Amino acid sequence: DKVVTETRSVFSSHGFWLDPSKECSEGHDGKVKTFGMIWDGVSDTLSIAPVRDIPSPSQIFDDQSINVESIDSIVSNEDPGLVSSLTVREALSWLYDPLGSVAETVLRGKLVLRYAHRSGISFDQLLPASLYRELYKVYQSLKSPKLLPRLIDQHTLHVFVDSSSFAHGTAVLDGQLKRVYAKALLHELPHLQWTIVRKELLAVRYGLNLIKQQ
DSSP states (O other), X not given: OHHHHHHHHHHHHTTOOOOOOGGGTTTOOSEEEETTEEEETTTTEEEOOOOOOOOOGGGTSOXXXXXXXXXXXXXXXXXXXXXXXXXXXXXXXXOOOTTOTTHXXXXXXXXXXXXXXXXXXOTTSEEEHHHHHHHHHHHHHHTSOOOEESOOOXXXXXXXXXXXXXXXXXXXXXXXXXXXXXXXXXXXXXXXXXXXXXXXXXXHHHHHHHHHHO
């Protein structure tokens, strides 16, 4: 492999000896934590560090789904879950994802927090059953994050933007339409009353700003 050969040459020229023996790689899956992310040396891709698991809602409540985009689905007298809004906020804050490999999933978690706040749930209160179920979906998605290439060797990148009634996002794809970067944000509260067209234009502006920064 050319990369391996060049790496050995560079290291050896500075007095470092690389042992290619089998014993050095036994018991190692090729994944290393670097710069806060997980680098898979075999596929040369980056992903977020794994998150802890939480109990399945079916172990706590009678199964019942909701539409998290509708605050009317939240019932104040529901049975409480096992995590509070503060716990969720801390978990999302600790999640390091500078390339946006799970941008849409983190956005979903932030949406859970927004609706918890708008329904009068304090940070110390346990989330009601409906929001806990939605949060569980977020955690499950975080356990299987998208892999992003460490090296981008293509000169052409495509920027896509989109907006909905509650959020907007930007995604950068390579020539094979594989994600290399993404960012998703909830609309600020004053913007929620805007028309969809105006929100779409806001997403376009964010996309243009991203291009200008490169």
